[in-house]
Amino acid sequence: MGIDIASVVDSLSTVFSLQSLLLIIIGSSLGVLIGALPGLGPTVGTTLLLPVAFALPPTQALIFLIAIYMCAEYGGSITAILISTPGTTAATATVQDGYALTRRGLPGKALGMSITGSAIGGIMSALVLLLFALPLMNVALSFGPTEYFALGIFGLSLVVSLSGGAKLKGLFMAIFGLLIGTVGIDSVSGVQRFTFGSHYVFDGIELLPALMGLYAVSEVLFMFTSSHNSIDTPKTRTSSSFINFKEFRSRLPVIFQSGIIGSLVGVLPGAGGSIGGWLAYDQSKRIAKDREQYGRGALSGVAAPETANNATVGGALVPLLSLGIPGSPTTAVLLGALIFHGVSPGPDLLQKSPDIFYSIVIALFVICTVMFFLGYTLRVLWVKLITIRPEILAPVILALAVIGTYAVRNLMFDVFVMLTFGIIGYFLRRFNYPMAPAVLALVLAELIESNMRRALIASDGSWATFVTHPISGILLCVAMLSFFAPLLRRMVTLANRRFRRGRLTSSNR
């Protein structure tokens, strides 16, 4: 695919016009706010502002909506890091280490890593969109149910390492999450499962209420109940200082790897930011220099999911622009805006409207730059929010979680779901059941089960289909290695220790 220089020059003048720049700044600011408010993700944000996009010329309309989309993906990390309440489902993996850093008094570093990773992830995905749109589309088209199932298992292989010292309980929580994921009308057969006739759960347990319950509500209940029956005040000083160059440089491999993972996952229809974030988090453990700190506040643990979930934005635009297929609800909104303006995305887009394609790519770079400056400057304000006394902050978090959960589907039922998950989550956490495996399983449950069954139907019930497909076979092999690696590592360490003790005893004799 050759780059049409004349169109690029035209696009540059479009993107750097005053109107476009203003729209990028407004869209980015709204996106950050919408992402930070629990319950309002990029889909809600772009849908709410779609009427504004209708009033704009097609290129500016798309730039405005993409600015909201990109910045909302970043905004979700703000509340995830500060108050353990993921603003969007894509930010669930960020809670693990982001909130741990806040507890250690380093929210500024966590937010700094998040915005840096998000901006670089977005820029990487723009490059991917520009250079590899067509080859990547071919890869995406080769993904069938078998490959999607393997991808889900690959993501799930993280549970052992997410379980910390409580491996059995971690495995149980993963099973628990997968089981909850089966609630609702079965997408393959149409049979109702665990719905008990309630139409509220026909689509399954909504993800965000469950996550807010498990993370935010259970965390606040923890804040309520320290050993001395009053609220637990963190003893550390809160710092708003940004990451330094050394911290950034040492996370570059993680950021680069996560950007690639996010871009690839974004291309796959139906995958999205949350799956991309978790996969990147998992893979980052292999190369991160601070891997020993994972779960206790590793900067790489923030960089990986945040880079990946923003990289999925550019990735998600690949099937939209090259085939006209919206791979996610947010890109479906973008498609609506394109169709409204009489632009039909697809293989002919580059021939018929190259200026739109190049404007989007160039705008992605500008959006990421604006997003970085917004994140950098607003960081100090966000950090100030958590210096509010916990006696005030804790009830406010609960009230915010209530309205955020309600906003997902405008149903009080979801608020009760959140409350139930919060109370269950609190007691399970008190008994050392880790939450992360349940959350990961909940995110991946539908992807794994429905694709497993579709693949088996297509292969007349033959399980061999999962290993005879090359991509699936490789992913499953890596998943097995990843799953058993922590156990094998432990066995090797124990064997080494015994061997050393044996040598020491024999030398003493």
Next chain:
Amino acid sequence: MLKTGNVIVATLLLILMVLAGVQALTFKAPAETGAPGPAYAPVGLAVIGGLLCCSIIVMSVIKEPKAHFDVSSKLFLYTAILIAYVSIIPLVGYYIPTFVFLGVMMWLLGVRKAGLIVLVSFGFPTAIFLIFSIALQLPMP
């Protein structure tokens, strides 16, 4: 307490898994395809979950707990207030219960400055009103 609690929690989860497994056995596909039906995954997961619960019970009995666990009586009070707050919202809307909830919770948690309590209890619902109702025009409970 932690050891007993561990056994009780794991037993409750085991019961949940058994109930889920039994319920899942009733899921029948409208037509046989030769591939796993709608009961396949839930039954399988319930069985594995049940086995893991049994293992956790055994491990809890064998191993000494490393931490101490006690349930604070205030937790029940706070949880009851939270449930009451959420239950009242469908009846009288979001703003008034939130105003009362924030005030009561802050008082119970030890905030004694009346001005601060009123400021936060009034300010937060006002901010939510401005953002959700006015700016974004979202439906409120």
